[in-house]
Amino acid sequence: MSFNPFAVMAGRFRLIALLGLLGLVAGCQVRPLYDEASGTQQSLGSIAFSSADDRVELEVRNQLIFLVAGGAGEPAAPEYTVDLKVKSETIGVLLEQSSDTPRAGRVVVSADYTLSRTKDGTVLRMAHRQSVALVDFPEQEFAKLRAIRDAENRAARELAELIRADLAAALSR
Numbered sequence: 027m028s029f030n031p032f033a034v035m036a037g038r039f040r041l042i043a044l045l046g047l048l049g050l051v052a053g054c055q056v057r058p059l060y061d062e063a064s065g066t067q068q069s070l071g072s073i074a075f076s077s078a079d080d081r082v083e084l085e086v087r088n089q090l091i092f093l094v095a096g097g098a099g100e101p102a103a104p105e106y107t108v109d110l111k112v113k114s115e116t117i118g119v120l121l122e123q124s125s126d127t128p129r130a131g132r133v134v135v136s137a138d139y140t141l142s143r144t145k146d147g148t149v150l151r152m153a154h155r156q157s158v159a160l161v162d163f164p165e166q167e168f169a170k171l172r173a174i175r176d177a178e179n180r181a182a183r184e185l186a187e188l189i190r191a192d193l194a195a196a197l198s199r
Contacts, residue, residue, distance in 0.1 A: 066194050066198045070197060071095050073105075073193065075087050075110055076107070076110050080112075081178075082112055085179055086185055086189075093186055094190055105145070106141060106144060106197070107141075107142055109139060109142070110137060114133065114134070116177075117131055117133075118130075118163070128163055130162050131160075132161070133177035133181050134181070135156065135157050135178060137156070138154050139152070140152045141193055155188045155192065157184040157185040159178070161173050
């Protein structure tokens with residue numbers, strides 16, 4: 027049996043790499059996003075949102091107020107403000123060949139928002155999020171309008187949940 031110096035060096039290298047990896051992992055912190063000790067829930071409850079310009083933006087805004095404050099409404103003296111701009115777009119994606127009319131579509135609701143501290147105006151987070159809801163277009167015009175509205179509402183609720191999670195992550199830092 028012969029002595030192999032490369033095998034000894036490879037074993038030492040593996041041991042050093044393992045110890046280095048353990049050192050990195052030991053520095054990591056894992057904690058719940060909405061932990062009571064972190065104060066994230068209280069910070070979320072002290073957010074005021076900009077006024078809405080249209081129905082879909084109002085739907086997102088109302089859902090956000092409910093999600094961050096737990097139904098308590100907006101605070102009288104907010105610590106943070108969110109400037110929210112929402113737009114909605116309906117796109118027909120499945121065309122009927124004979125009449126060239128869409129039978130199915132997508133409703134895309136997107137938002138640009140800025141989270142800032144009220145007392146000094148410091149911007150904590152700027153982001154763009156969007157949500158997509160699929161919709162079937164019936165033959166009747168009123169039913170088609172109602173289907174689009176329902177899809178906008180679904181997308182607005184989902185978008186509000188995405189924004190809330192993003193705001194919680196920004197405030198927990």
